């Protein structure tokens with residue numbers, strides 16, 4: 714199954730854990746971050762592109778790792794794959810939210826009965 718369109722429709726379509734687990738397997742590769750095209754100067758002396766101020770287009774992948782903002786150069790041929798990975802990452806995050814709700818919904822009746830009322834307002 715591949716998802717197109719609205720995330721909420723996707724969430725409503727997948728209400729049980731088995732469906733969610735199956736969907737997870739199709740979300741590969743995954744990535745979290747953003748892709749941007751910037752212009753950088755090069756190291757060549759007397760470069761016309763740099764002298765004119767035009768410089769050179771470079772793809773950058775920006776992301777957070779252990780709380781620190783990082784970025785990496787991305788070769789042009791990797792851009793379509795990385796775009797797909799970032800999109801898959803968004804879908805994966807939405808599925809994780811759904812999976813938590815589905816897990817509780819499906820298994821809350823196991824074991825000890827829950828208190829009559831939830832202690833927090835939800």
Ligand SMILES: [Zn+2]
Nearest residue numbers: 755760762763
């Ligand atoms: Zn240059």
